[in-house]
Amino acid sequence: MANYSFEDFPPGRRFDFAKRTLTADEIIAFAREFDPQPMHMDEEAGRASILGGLAASGWHTSAIMMRMLFDAYLDGSTSEGSPGVDSMEWKRPVLAGDTLGGHCEVLEARISRSRPELGIVRMRAELTNQRGEIVAVCDYINMLRLAGKDADHAHG
């Protein structure tokens, strides 16, 4: 754990993701719970779809990206979560057996006007597959406390 706080996120700083191979079982388990469309549940249905094979739900790809963000910089940090995502593009299918990696980068960082103990960091994450193709891009916001500051519950 790096125990990052807001001050550790200047624009341009980049964090690389550890690589991870996605199995058919993982794809189907996520889909069964959250997105049981045929192309996420069954190899043959995936091949008959425009995705071309058993493909992860886009929301599964996003959840995996989230885990990569956690492992890359959030673990032990002063993160207070996120108010949302400006855009989430699922650019190519993520198929069973694909190995995902990538990185995220700080686009902009400023201190909150209404909560001076909190910094607002805009970031972009890019996920790539084993052929170096970009499969997903996400512009998102991360709130992180300044070093040594507690959350202000008066606003919470």
Place this chain on the structure above:
Amino acid sequence: MANYSFEDFPPGRRFDFAKRTLTADEIIAFAREFDPQPMHMDEEAGRASILGGLAASGWHTSAIMMRMLFDAYLDGSTSEGSPGVDSMEWKRPVLAGDTLGGHCEVLEARISRSRPELGIVRMRAELTNQRGEIVAVCDYINMLRLAGKDADHAHG
């Protein structure tokens, strides 16, 4: 199952979500796999955060919304998935014990220029809690085949 195809999505059409109560165990299970930040894993850490209690990961809220979309209109439909999301706002914390509901609505529908067998539908989903507060809003794209059309693999 309604077996909807592109033609069933005129602008303004609305689909209501079935209500669902989220347990602490579900929140922690999702977080353990995809987003193990303390406020998603532990009641006390959640109370010490700006979220004010054990709170679902935003990506968990999004995955639950996805399941609500499946149950509301995607099951049995000609859906070919989604190229992405224009915006995903997590407007309020979703806490253990909250009951979520909501609806989605068609914003715009057109036939793809490059894939005439496919329609592109822009939709907005809103999730509300048991107090009627909006907790999440998502503008997203759904691709659905026209009635009686197979996916065109030449482009897939």
